Amino acid sequence: MTGPDADMIEGVKVKPLRLLPNERGRLMEIQRADDPDFPGFGQVYVTQSFDGVVKAWYRHARQIDQLAAIIGTVRLALFDSRTESPTAGRVQEVMMGERSPRLVTIPPGVWHGFKAVDGDAFLVHLNSRPFDFDDVDEERLSADDPSIPYSW
DSSP, X not given: OOSTTTTOOTTOEEEEOOEEEETTEEEEOOOOTTSTTOOOOSEEEEXXXXXXXXXXXXXXXXXXXXXXXXXXXXXXXXXXXXXXXXXXXXXXXEEEETTBOEEEEEOTTEEEEEEEEEEEEEEEEXXXXXXXXXXXXXXXXXXTXXXXXXXX
């Protein structure tokens, strides 16, 4: 694959978000139920990441994750370990934050993690499924796991 999408992982979507300013502040619409790529709604939450801290690696078997950095800047890294995927073995990196607002959709089976750069960051997480303590749909690896060809 060549061109602007050459580094994209199959199923990952990066949607630029618009900031709508007015004399009182600004509005940033992240997700709507009538968006063409709306995966359904299970849970929404906000996390804070301290400057330089890596939160990685995570993947889900059933859940679709959507992430938007609303304060600060985040380097999101993704790794496709799905053997049946046409992009198996590919790494994708997305810089996002208040200066470059994006909503990133991460399909099940794709490892992902992020690092706050240039100060603390706040992220909105939109999950297609609610967290279930009795049936946890999450695998984790350490940030420096050698099975993922990425260095923070």
